[in-house]
Amino acid sequence: xxxxxxxxxxxxxxxxxxxxxxxRFLARKPSRDELVNTDSGYILYLEDITVSxxxxxxxxxxxLYIETxxxxxxxxxxxxxxxxxxxxxxxxxxxDFGTAxxxxxxxxxxxxxxxxxxxxxxxxxxxxxxxxxxxxxDNLELAMEADKRVWATLAxxxxxxxxxxxxxxxDIIGLKEEVLALAGSLSHGQKQWLEIGMLLMQNPLVLLVDxxxxxxxxxxxxxxxxxLTTLAGDHSxxxxxxxxxxxxxxxxxxxxxxxxxxxAEGPFEEIQHDAKVIEVYLGE
Amino acid sequence: xxxxxxxxxxxxxxxxxxxxxVMCVVVxxxxxxxxEDSAFHVSTYTVTLLGKYLSYALLAMALDLAWxxxxxxxLGHGAFFALGGYAMGMYLMRQIGTRGVYGHPxxxxxxxxxxxQELPWYWFGFDAFWFAMxxxxxxxxxxxxxxxxxxxxxxxxGVYLSIMTQALTYALLLAFYRNEMGFGGNNGLTDFKDILGxxxxxxxxxxVLFVVSAIALALTYLFCRFVVTxxxxxxxxAVRDADDRTRFIxxxxxxxxxxxxxxxxxxxxIAGALYVPQVGIINPSEFEPLKxxxxxxxxxxxxxxxxxxxALGAVIVNYAKTWMTxxxxxxxxxxxxxLFILVTLSLPKGxxxxxRSLPYWLASRVLYMYHKWGSLIRAKFSH
Numbered sequence: 001x002x003x004x005x006x007x008x009x010x011x012x013x014x015x016x017x018x019x020x021x022x023x024r025f026l027a028r029k030p031s032r033d034e035l036v037n038t039d040s041g042y043i044l045y046l047e048d049i050t051v052s053x054x055x056x057x058x059x060x061x062x063x064l065y066i067e068t069x070x071x072x073x074x075x076x077x078x079x080x081x082x083x084x085x086x087x088x089x090x091x092x093x094x095x096d097f098g099t100a101x102x103x104x105x106x107x108x109x110x111x112x113x114x115x116x117x118x119x120x121x122x123x124x125x126x127x128x129x130x131x132x133x134x135x136x137x138d139n140l141e142l143a144m145e146a147d148k149r150v151w152a153t154l155a156x157x158x159x160x161x162x163x164x165x166x167x168x169x170x171d172i173i174g175l176k177e178e179v180l181a182l183a184g185s186l187s188h189g190q191k192q193w194l195e196i197g198m199l200l201m202q203n204p205l206v207l208l209v210d211x212x213x214x215x216x217x218x219x220x221x222x223x224x225x226x227x228l229t230t231l232a233g234d235h236s237x238x239x240x241x242x243x244x245x246x247x248x249x250x251x252x253x254x255x256x257x258x259x260x261x262x263x264a265e266g267p268f269e270e271i272q273h274d275a276k277v278i279e280v281y282l283g284e
Numbered sequence: 285x286x287x288x289x290x291x292x293x294x295x296x297x298x299x300x301x302x303x304x305x306v307m308c309v310v311v312x313x314x315x316x317x318x319x320e321d322s323a324f325h326v327s328t329y330t331v332t333l334l335g336k337y338l339s340y341a342l343l344a345m346a347l348d349l350a351w352x353x354x355x356x357x358x359l360g361h362g363a364f365f366a367l368g369g370y371a372m373g374m375y376l377m378r379q380i381g382t383r384g385v386y387g388h389p390x391x392x393x394x395x396x397x398x399x400x401q402e403l404p405w406y407w408f409g410f411d412a413f414w415f416a417m418x419x420x421x422x423x424x425x426x427x428x429x430x431x432x433x434x435x436x437x438x439x440x441x442g443v444y445l446s447i448m449t450q451a452l453t454y455a456l457l458l459a460f461y462r463n464e465m466g467f468g469g470n471n472g473l474t475d476f477k478d479i480l481g482x483x484x485x486x487x488x489x490x491x492v493l494f495v496v497s498a499i500a501l502a503l504t505y506l507f508c509r510f511v512v513t514x515x516x517x518x519x520x521x522a523v524r525d526a527d528d529r530t531r532f533i534x535x536x537x538x539x540x541x542x543x544x545x546x547x548x549x550x551x552x553x554i555a556g557a558l559y560v561p562q563v564g565i566i567n568p569s570e571f572e573p574l575k576x577x578x579x580x581x582x583x584x585x586x587x588x589x590x591x592x593x594x595a596l597g598a599v600i601v602n603y604a605k606t607w608m609t610x611x612x613x614x615x616x617x618x619x620x621x622x623l624f625i626l627v628t629l630s631l632p633k634g635x636x637x638x639x640r641s642l643p644y645w646l647a648s649r650v651l652y653m654y655h656k657w658g659s660l661i662r663a664k665f666s667h
Contacts, residue, residue: 143533154511
């Protein structure tokens with residue numbers, strides 16, 4: 001009931017077939033921006049997504065829309081389905097029911113993980129996952145937007161432009177000194193930053209960021225907040241976080257998940273005083 | 285600083301290529317030019333033995349590419365080695381011509397013995413050297429491609445994949461034991477006479493085969509090194525360490541695994557083709573699962589993920605095997621098992637890792653001694 005009232009004005013997604021004849025005859029691979037059609041102002045459409053593991057419903061008819069360029073925070077108690085939702089968007093988990101569209105054309109449920117990643121959905125894991133036996137530089141190089149097919153990768157050399165891009169990202173994530181250090185030797189906070197850097201190298205349209213400030217100092221988490229706020233606008237950013245202070249510092253719009261569905265959605269202040277949300281968080 | 289750089293520098297590459305280069309010159313000279321009664325003469329038996337070790341080293345390097353760099357623990361790489369060997373053996377069989385026991389111009393002896401009237405279709409073309417060489421590469425390569433595609437696409441990894449590779453080589457073992465397969469049954473292919481018109485019994489041919497093996501090993505090393513230092517190599521090690529992450533930054537992990545597995549199988553096939561003319565026989569025992577496991581021990585002992593470590597491990601274990609199966613044959617299986625346990629427990633990086641860490645260990649001992657005794661001496665003299 002509540003879910004429906006939240007989405008009274010469901011955004012229209014006029015479906016357009018992906019393989020229109022023109023692009024086939026022109027023998028040109030359509031660019032990413034052509035494929036991801038966001039004319040309606042929305043970039044992610046999740047509708048009635050249900051995922052169950054051995055009878056337990058991790059997601060229960062979840063419906064969620066993300067606007068192009070928005071910064072959305074997703075909060076919720078443990079087991080609310082936040083990470084499962086990201087798994088569905090990135091192709092790791094296939095839902096039992098529901099639809100998931102990326103832009104107006106791309107059906108996420110029919111794409112593989114690498115395809116989704118190449119189309120511009122980048123993901124940062126809850127536990128920082130970097131390539132520990134590679135240097136910071138190589139981690140960024142591997143993540144960089146490029147032709148990622150096998151033979152192309154064999155002969156691949158960095159261009160000057162790409163070196164500049166890596167230097168630029170190193171600057172943003174503050175790991176210039178550690179460029180040749182093995183990623184495994186970094187501190188927890190630095191690994192978080194490196195993973196954010198890898199996300200930037202992919203040049204994604206959507207950033208899914210799972211608990212970005214876990215294990216960071218107050219100062220580090222402040223600069224993370226600043227970075228994410230700058231990224232929003234050009235990119236659509238979805239942040240899952242437990243740290244309420246952090247959420248308060250960046251959030252424009254907050255979605256509360258509970259037991260696999262949306263409990264409430266709105267500006268932070270409104271959510272803060274929502275009776276249901278308070279009950280879920282404090283009542284247990 | 286200089287000491288630090290000397291320690292850090294990777295000597296394995298120079299040592300491997302240098303040794304192979306020196307052997308290419310010294311061994312032929314010592315065998316063909318030095319008189320037999322001289323102390324510096326190297327017997328043809330030794331040349332062949334060394335050539336066999338080199339083909340094993342190439343096989344070990346092939347496995348290291350898949351296991352050390354991509355984490356694919358194949359326990360059936362002997363199958364690709366044997367298939368390459370069989371392709372070479374078929375060529376050598378066809379070269380026998382009328383010199384077989386039955387003197388049949390077309391059919392190998394074992395087919396005459398089985399009362400076969402004509403050559404099976406899959407033996408056609410093997411009288412041409414180029415065709416046989418093509419098959420040395422294609423047969424193991426295609427098998428690995430199909431097997432890898434099916435396995436990696438279904439995301440079979442770890443122990444399950446290892447068991448499947450064991451099953452693969454065991455299935456081939458059973459198939460090649462059958463006489464009806466047309467590959468000589470349990471006797472395999474043997475009694476070879478000559479290769480490219482040169483007698484396999486002559487010293488010169490033996491030396492040439494040895495030199496070819498050495499060059500093949502050096503080229504394989506350079507090729508593998510090119511692969512692992514390319515961006516593809518970095519992707520492959522990324523797949524080994526965190527395959528999920530690699531997928532989420534846009535790499536099709538299964539394609540990379542299939543590629544590296546296939547390349548590795550092709551190299552193993554080439555190793556088999558070098559092995560067969562030197563040992564003079566190929567039979568189904570090469571498909572035995574135990575042989576493939578032994579191969580894993582070579583790589584683990586030498587040190588995986590270094591390429592030259594694999595080659596070193598192959599030579600060490602096979603030298604020990606040659607010596608021990610002569611001296612105490614019944615002890616060998618236990619020695620091999622013990623070696624594997626020893627390496628797993630105390631030498632996770634193999635001999636190469638041990639040698640690399642020696643300078644650090646020595647330096648730390650020296651510093652420790654200096655502090656311990658230095659303070660004692662100072663204490664003595666200050667009073």
